[in-house]
Amino acid sequence: MSKTFSIIKPDATKRNITGSINKLIEDAGLRIVAQKRIKMSKDLAENFYGVHKEKPFFNDLVDYMTSEPVVVQVLECENAVQVYRKVMGATDPKNADKGTIRKEYALNIQENSVHGSDSEDNAKIEIDFFFKDNEIVG
Ligand code: CMP
Numbered sequence: 001m002s003k004t005f006s007i008i009k010p011d012a013t014k015r016n017i018t019g020s021i022n023k024l025i026e027d028a029g030l031r032i033v034a035q036k037r038i039k040m041s042k043d044l045a046e047n048f049y050g051v052h053k054e055k056p057f058f059n060d061l062v063d064y065m066t067s068e069p070v071v072v073q074v075l076e077c078e079n080a081v082q083v084y085r086k087v088m089g090a091t092d093p094k095n096a097d098k099g100t101i102r103k104e105y106a107l108n109i110q111e112n113s114v115h116g117s118d119s120e121d122n123a124k125i126e127i128d129f130f131f132k133d134n135e136i137v138g
Contacts, residue, residue: 001076001077001078001080001138002076002077002078002079002080002081002120002123003033003074003075003076003080003123003124003127003136004030004074004075004076004080004081004083004084004116004117004123005072005073005074005075005115005116005117005122005123005126005127005129005130006025006072006073006074006075006084006114006115006116006117007070007071007072007073007114007115008021008022008070008071008073008113008114009064009065009070009111009112009113009114009115010064010065010067010068010069010070010111011064011068011106011107011111011112011113012105012113012114013037013068013069013070013071014068015105017105017113018071020104020105021101021105021113021114024087024100024101024104025073025075025084025087025101028077028083028084028086028087029077029083030075030076030077030080030083030084030087031075031076031077031138032073032074032075033074033075033076033136033137033138034073034074034131034135034136034137035071035072035073035074036071036072036130036135037069037070037071038069038070038071038072038130039066039068039069039070040065040066040070041066042062042066045061045062045065045066046062047129048065048126048129049061049062049065057110060110061110064110064111072130072131074127074131074136076138080123081116081117081118081119081120081123084116084117085116085118086100087100087101088100088101088102088114088116089101089102089103089106090102091109091112092108092109092112093106093107093108093109093112094109101113101114102114
């Protein structure tokens, strides 16, 4: 079993589709072993997305991620990182496969409904960023 980290983003919490997204996650065999709704501060969003600091979309991304609450999650299954990336679909919903979260629900490349870790190493870092061990119940 392995874990990945997920964020249900502001465009999705705002439209009340957290449950619809969780259904796609669970239907894919991923177990939601931790979940909480939070409002990201500017500091937290800037830290979390630190690798994108030099990108032209960085300021917009931080404004967007702090605009509404998000739901942060830990997901578990075999090969959780890869399984969740497949369920999410491509970053830009225009390129996402049918049936993926982003194809079904994302609005555009920024308001793309979900975030998922891109590697096992980053999953560990991102999970530690938001959750304590005793908050994760498998
Ligand atoms: P995420 O997987 O969370 O990683 C970085 C986020 O930046 C991405 O999803 C989008 O929400 C946002 N973003 C905005 N513009 C772009 C872009 N041109 N390329 C990649 N990500 C973008």
